[in-house]
Amino acid sequence: MSTVDYGLTTTKAPFIEQAQQNGQRFIEQPYELYNEDNQDTWRRLYATMLPLWEKYANPRFMEGVSNLMLSPDAIPRLEEVNKFLEPLTAFKAKPVSGYIPAYIFFDCIRNREFPTTITIRDGQKLDYLPEPDIFHDIAGHVPMHTDRRFADVLVQFGEVARGAAHRAQDMKCDSEEQRLAIVESNIKGLARFFWYTVEFGLMRKTPGSQDLCVYGSGLLSSIGEIEHSIVSPIVQRYPIQIEWVINQYFEIDHFQELLFIVDSFDHLFDLVDELHTWIEQGKMDNLAKGEPAISKLDLESFLTAEK
Numbered sequence: 001m002s003t004v005d006y007g008l009t010t011t012k013a014p015f016i017e018q019a020q021q022n023g024q025r026f027i028e029q030p031y032e033l034y035n036e037d038n039q040d041t042w043r044r045l046y047a048t049m050l051p052l053w054e055k056y057a058n059p060r061f062m063e064g065v066s067n068l069m070l071s072p073d074a075i076p077r078l079e080e081v082n083k084f085l086e087p088l089t090a091f092k093a094k095p096v097s098g099y100i101p102a103y104i105f106f107d108c109i110r111n112r113e114f115p116t117t118i119t120i121r122d123g124q125k126l127d128y129l130p131e132p133d134i135f136h137d138i139a140g141h142v143p144m145h146t147d148r149r150f151a152d153v154l155v156q157f158g159e160v161a162r163g164a165a166h167r168a169q170d171m172k173c174d175s176e177e178q179r180l181a182i183v184e185s186n187i188k189g190l191a192r193f194f195w196y197t198v199e200f201g202l203m204r205k206t207p208g209s210q211d212l213c214v215y216g217s218g219l220l221s222s223i224g225e226i227e228h229s230i231v232s233p234i235v236q237r238y239p240i241q242i243e244w245v246i247n248q249y250f251e252i253d254h255f256q257e258l259l260f261i262v263d264s265f266d267h268l269f270d271l272v273d274e275l276h277t278w279i280e281q282g283k284m285d286n287l288a289k290g291e292p293a294i295s296k297l298d299l300e301s302f303l304t305a306e307k
């Protein structure tokens with residue numbers, strides 16, 4: 001009986017299925033399992049994205065790509081990426097087998113460890129896919145982690161999540177349902193804010209300028225959406241406002257029709273820091289309903305977070 005070699009292709013990798021069945025959340029990167037198709041997918045994605053990055057990405061991202069010595073020709077080894085990354089911001093990429101419950105994800109980034117997918121998308125369909133893959137995580141996210149201020153933003157997301165978890169655990173509630181509703185709303189707000197900034201954020205090229213560039217990793221790893229996000233007349237682009245973003249649902253399976261603009265990474269840091277106060281004041285306890293759905297595991301991860 002012949003078996004097809006799927007290598008480490010997203011949703012088809014036996015190695016990942018096995019790790020998930022064994023309950024292994026954090027794994028190694030078994031580099032020898034990438035097959036020639038997987039390597040070819042990386043090469044084609046990189047070659048397609050490079051001119052788009054040069055045109056639309058924020059300059060710190062391009063510096064990151066060069067500081068990390070990412071290869072156009074081969075899927076990166078996480079160990080090697082980390083050799084260049086850790087001395088810059090103490091961040092490192094940490095391989096995972098798939099979905100990570102919300103609090104554990106935020107706690108990892110608070111500790112400067114970025115949960116990183118090691119599979120790569122199917123070469124038949126190069127464009128953005130809802131699941132993260134190594135191109136999204138390593139080529140889309142990690143170059144941004146070489147920037148000190150951006151790295152601080154991620155750590156601050158982790159701090160805000162920690163504050164939310166402890167508050168939800170300690171709060172006097174009339175019922176456990178009420179506690180769950182509050183923590184669900186808090187996670188939703190944080191996930192929305194993360195989505196519209198770290199994943200799909202736009203930034204002004206210079207203070208006050210109408211010229212925009214991309215810093216969101218969902219855009220930086222999508223061959224179709226990066227240009228669309230900057231030039232399409234059907235995309236609404238607005239200066240970011242906390243109260244809007246935390247109440248704004250998002251959907252992950254199509255190009256975004258609404259994007260938010262920050263002035264700088266200092267601006268973004270201040271906004272994330274402010275979320276802490278919003279949570280403390282209860283202003284994120286009853287946000288507008290809608291996407292994203294918060295799973296039972298996400299809720300539990302917050303309510304069982306260590307003190």
Ligand SMILES: [Fe+2]
Pocket residue numbers: 132136141199217218
């Ligand atoms: Fe992402």
